[in-house]
Amino acid sequence: MNARAPYQREIMDAISNPFTERVVMMTASQIGKTELLLNVIGYHVDQEPAPILKLDPTLELGEAFSKDRLAPMIRDTPALQGKIKDPRSRDSGNTLLHKTFPGGHITIAGSNSPASLASRPIRVLICDEVDRYPQSAGTEGDPVSLAIQRTSNFWNRRIVLVSTPTVMGISRIEKAYIVN
Numbered sequence: 001m002n003a004r005a006p007y008q009r010e011i012m013d014a015i016s017n018p019f020t021e022r023v024v025m026m027t028a029s030q031i032g033k034t035e036l037l038l039n040v041i042g043y044h045v046d047q048e049p050a051p052i053l054k055l056d057p058t059l060e061l062g063e064a065f066s067k068d069r070l071a072p073m074i075r076d077t078p079a080l081q082g083k084i085k086d087p088r089s090r091d092s093g094n095t096l097l098h099k100t101f102p103g104g105h106i107t108i109a110g111s112n113s114p115a116s117l118a119s120r121p122i123r124v125l126i127c128d129e130v131d132r133y134p135q136s137a138g139t140e141g142d143p144v145s146l147a148i149q150r151t152s153n154f155w156n157r158r159i160v161l162v163s164t165p166t167v168m169g170i171s172r173i174e175k176a177y178i179v180n
Contacts, residue, residue: 041126085100
């Protein structure tokens with residue numbers, strides 16, 4: 001329910017709209033971006049299963065997201081219980097950075113890790129805090145561009161770019177927001 005943040009409904013509707021490919025959110029800090037992204041992940045696990053990549057600025061931030069935000073959501077949301085198995089069970093398909101569910105999976109990666117951006121077809125791409133990404137993932141190039149390439153096999157891909165802007169004129173989210 002979005003009673004505390006009704007402004008998020010339109011954003012989530014855009015992300016789930018089959019005619020929308022890309023959503024860019026350039027927002028202030030502490031307005032519920034993470035909760036919105038969790039809702040998007042939960043929706044795709046429960047209603048529209050797909051391979052999902054959640055890209056964070058660093059792998060360490062991705063691990064913290066998985067432990068502190070994603071795991072409690074999976075544990076506490078009745079619609080998700082049983083779709084992603086308990087990580088303690090053998091062969092659960094549930095690790096800290098990769099969780100499988102019927103019809104898809106979620107992979108959590110760091111923009112600073114070129115290996116985590118390679119060789120995975122992804123239908124739903126969630127890039128969080130893109131202004132904190134390095135200019136290049138190792139020697140591979142722009143991490144946002146590398147991640148977007150992972151979605152090229154899907155006609156119904158979703159690309160979600162989210163960030164609080166940093167320096168005007170060089171902000172990655174500002175450029176993406178203006179283009180879209």
